[in-house]
Amino acid sequence: MIHETSLMAVLIFLFFAGSVIGISFYLGRRAKSASGYFAAGGGIHWAVNGIAFAGDYLSAASFLGICGMIAFYGYDGFLYSIGYLAGWIVALFIVAEPLKRLGRFTFADALDNKFNSRGIKLAAAISTLVVSCFYLIPQMVGAGALVQPLLGFPHYVGVIVVGAIVTLIVTTAGMVSTTWVQFIKGSLLVVLCAIITVLLLMRGITTKPTDNAGNPRHIAARNVTELPGTLLPESAAWTGQPYVHVKNAGGIVTVWRKEANGTFSETQTLAVQPDGKKFVNGLPRGKKAGEADLDPVGYVSQLPGNVEKTGSVSPFGFIKTMQDSEVILWGNEKITDADGTVTTVYFQKPTKGKDFMAPGSSPTFKKVRSEKFIDKLDFLSLMLALFCGTASLPHILIRYYTVKDQISARKSTVVGIAVIGFFYVLTLYLGLGAMTSGALDVTDSNMSAPLLARSINEFLFAVISAVAFTTVLGTVSGLIMAASGAVAHDLMTNFFKIEMDDFAKVRAAKIAALCVGVIAIILGILFSKMNVNFLVGWAFNIAASANLPALLMLLFWKRTTKQGITAAIIVGMVSSLGWILLSAQAYKDVYGLDPARAIVPFSQPAIVTIPLGFLVLIIVSLLTPRPTEKPAAAS
Amino acid sequence: MANLDFKTPLAREQEDAAVVAHNSRMGVILFIVYVIFYGGFMALSAFSPDTMSQPFLSGVNLAVVYGFALIVAALVLALIYMKVCRKSAK
Numbered sequence: 001m002i003h004e005t006s007l008m009a010v011l012i013f014l015f016f017a018g019s020v021i022g023i024s025f026y027l028g029r030r031a032k033s034a035s036g037y038f039a040a041g042g043g044i045h046w047a048v049n050g051i052a053f054a055g056d057y058l059s060a061a062s063f064l065g066i067c068g069m070i071a072f073y074g075y076d077g078f079l080y081s082i083g084y085l086a087g088w089i090v091a092l093f094i095v096a097e098p099l100k101r102l103g104r105f106t107f108a109d110a111l112d113n114k115f116n117s118r119g120i121k122l123a124a125a126i127s128t129l130v131v132s133c134f135y136l137i138p139q140m141v142g143a144g145a146l147v148q149p150l151l152g153f154p155h156y157v158g159v160i161v162v163g164a165i166v167t168l169i170v171t172t173a174g175m176v177s178t179t180w181v182q183f184i185k186g187s188l189l190v191v192l193c194a195i196i197t198v199l200l201l202m203r204g205i206t207t208k209p210t211d212n213a214g215n216p217r218h219i220a221a222r223n224v225t226e227l228p229g230t231l232l233p234e235s236a237a238w239t240g241q242p243y244v245h246v247k248n249a250g251g252i253v254t255v256w257r258k259e260a261n262g263t264f265s266e267t268q269t270l271a272v273q274p275d276g277k278k279f280v281n282g283l284p285r286g287k288k289a290g291e292a293d294l295d296p297v298g299y300v301s302q303l304p305g306n307v308e309k310t311g312s313v314s315p316f317g318f319i320k321t322m323q324d325s326e327v328i329l330w331g332n333e334k335i336t337d338a339d340g341t342v343t344t345v346y347f348q349k350p351t352k353g354k355d356f357m358a359p360g361s362s363p364t365f366k367k368v369r370s371e372k373f374i375d376k377l378d379f380l381s382l383m384l385a386l387f388c389g390t391a392s393l394p395h396i397l398i399r400y401y402t403v404k405d406q407i408s409a410r411k412s413t414v415v416g417i418a419v420i421g422f423f424y425v426l427t428l429y430l431g432l433g434a435m436t437s438g439a440l441d442v443t444d445s446n447m448s449a450p451l452l453a454r455s456i457n458e459f460l461f462a463v464i465s466a467v468a469f470t471t472v473l474g475t476v477s478g479l480i481m482a483a484s485g486a487v488a489h490d491l492m493t494n495f496f497k498i499e500m501d502d503f504a505k506v507r508a509a510k511i512a513a514l515c516v517g518v519i520a521i522i523l524g525i526l527f528s529k530m531n532v533n534f535l536v537g538w539a540f541n542i543a544a545s546a547n548l549p550a551l552l553m554l555l556f557w558k559r560t561t562k563q564g565i566t567a568a569i570i571v572g573m574v575s576s577l578g579w580i581l582l583s584a585q586a587y588k589d590v591y592g593l594d595p596a597r598a599i600v601p602f603s604q605p606a607i608v609t610i611p612l613g614f615l616v617l618i619i620v621s622l623l624t625p626r627p628t629e630k631p632a633a634a635s
Numbered sequence: 636m637a638n639l640d641f642k643t644p645l646a647r648e649q650e651d652a653a654v655v656a657h658n659s660r661m662g663v664i665l666f667i668v669y670v671i672f673y674g675g676f677m678a679l680s681a682f683s684p685d686t687m688s689q690p691f692l693s694g695v696n697l698a699v700v701y702g703f704a705l706i707v708a709a710l711v712l713a714l715i716y717m718k719v720c721r722k723s724a725k
Contacts, residue, residue, distance in 0.1 A: 093662035358688035
């Protein structure tokens with residue numbers, strides 16, 4: 001779908017980005033010491049920090065990815081919401097207080113507090129860098145996807161713009177401005193999503209959606225018996241496929257899908273010729289006369305009681321209505337002709353609410369409906385990774401050091417859970433609202449939430465897009481902070497024992513932030529075709545496998561030794577990373593190989609690699625001498 | 636600032652060992668409660684997806700009700716935890 005660039009969106013975006021940079025310059029002048037740079041001097045108010053937690057956590061993947069997944073497939077996207085939130089329970093009940101008690105600036109500090117071991121410092125710093133980079137990739141990819149329709153830039157420009165702004169924010173001020181950026185964007189995102197949800201419930205659901213100017217959307221024809229033109233003979237690549245080519249009176253060739261009952265349904269096609277020329281539904285792609293573009297999709301084909309619209313509905317009424325309706329979802333299939341033209345056929349999939357409102361509705365999770373036990377492991381493993389991953393994410397962990405004491409750490413986590421939980425409830429409404437708004441881009445699920453806002457009005461679209469963009473800025477700056485802390489503090493100061501005064505340390509961190517920023521830009525461009533939400537799932541897998549066993553055992557098992565911790569981090573990180581790189585999903589999406597040849601049986605490693613981390617820690621600890629209590633740790 | 640030098644020992648919060656033990660015990664108990672609740676959701680979704688699509692509360696199916704309940708339960712348990720945690724005497 002070609003999106004029209006909106007001047008209002010551009011202006012609002014510039015306003016947001018400008019304000020954020022202004023705030024960070026202003027606050028940056030107040031943070032000159034190492035403690036001020038890395039941990040905001042421990043002086044952030046708990047309520048602000050709590051909302052900043054939400055800002056840190058509600059990344060581009062949370063907002064764009066989950067809403068998109070719900071809009072395209074239904075309930076399965078909501079599973080991510082549930083898992084992402086449940087992870088906070090581990091953070092609050094198990095990790096928050098001991099970590100605050102142990103640590104100083106970084107995750108490695110906390111792990112190393114008891115032992116003062118260079119091995120732990122190195123392992124923890126590397127794991128922080130790996131997890132942060134894995135988490136950075138989807139954010140950068142999301143940023144590129146967002147500016148493309150919003151500002152009309154190509155993907156790589158979006159990635160570079162985000163990278164440059166964020167690096168500027170981080171290198172100017174560190175944790176104070178990062179916290180305030182998170183706070184502003186966290187509150188804006190949640191308030192705006194609540195407003196959209198209320199407007200959505202007031203609008204209700206209709207089988208005849210309109211755009212925001214009141215013009216009716218095109219409803220694709222279904223189950224027709226008479227084709228609108230002459231049937232063309234099939235070329236080799238299309239033989240045996242459930243499609244026919246039809247030439248109308250004007251000579252335009254369209255593709256129709258053969259249904260099981262002998263009727264035909266309209267499809268949309270996007271054909272890309274070897275020379276790069278694109279054709280939509282038989283016409284050159286474009287907005288001018290004689291050109292065509294893919295139609296926006298997503299509408300209810302049948303409401304309960306066969307009414308045309310529901311009028312305003314209650315929150316529960318909305319869900320119930322969706323369960324009892326039938327919605328046109330869209331599938332797609334790629335067919336390559338002998339001349340190298342690749343045609344993507346987007347076809348209608350009428351789906352009952354009963355089917356898309358329960359687990360197993362998407363390609364990612366459809367195996368939970370299979371009978372085989374091994375098929376279900378992928379789902380169980382991902383849910384485990386989401387649950388365990390949150391408390392192991394370095395950029396979330398460092399936020400515990402920005403408040404003054406443990407009571408504040410506890411309070412800010414509770415505020416964080418309340419805000420994030422409320423937001424995740426809203427994702428179900430936003431996703432289902434987008435599914436039925438008649439505004440979806442059939443080629444890009446990531447744009448579903450902003451397009452839902454556009455179906456209500458342009459202003460809301462401009463604001464939500466700008467906020468989504470600041471969401472990316474916020475999350476990326478938090479990640480770069482964590483990574484630069486790992487380099488300057490854990491690696492340079494503590495591992496390589498480079499003597500640096502306070503000023504030099506902050507300068508080293510800023511140089512590190514700049515380097516990580518550049519790496520993030522490059523990775524964001526390289527991985528532009530990857531599925532955003534899937535990459536985040538992988539980051540959670542690695543974080544949980546590498547960090548959680550070490551963190552938990554250190555807190556709860558006195559026999560834990562420094563060798564045990566180092567081994568657990570390294571084994572957890574290497575095994576989960578290796579598993580991911582050898583999985584069917586990586587074969588398919590990264591290397592372009594046949595996924596059936598993948599070595600590991602399922603794509604999400606957590607269910608194997610988390611227990612492996614615990615096992616390695618226990619065995620290595622038992623094989624090495626019992627740790628001696630240091631007086632400092634005992635106090 | 637006092638803690639500019641990374642090598643100087645950090646001024647720690649004064650803590651009562653009994654309070655720390657009490658708080659972490661409460662944390663573990665509440666954590667186990669939530670793990671059971673979350674585990675039930677995972678098990679039902681994986682091994683009985685049909686149960687999840689049955690209407691459960693005013694026509695809304697179990698999958699949605701259980702999902703919302705997991706989110707609300709997280710907040711409720713977090714508030715309970717705040718209430719039961721003790722403060723160290725200064």
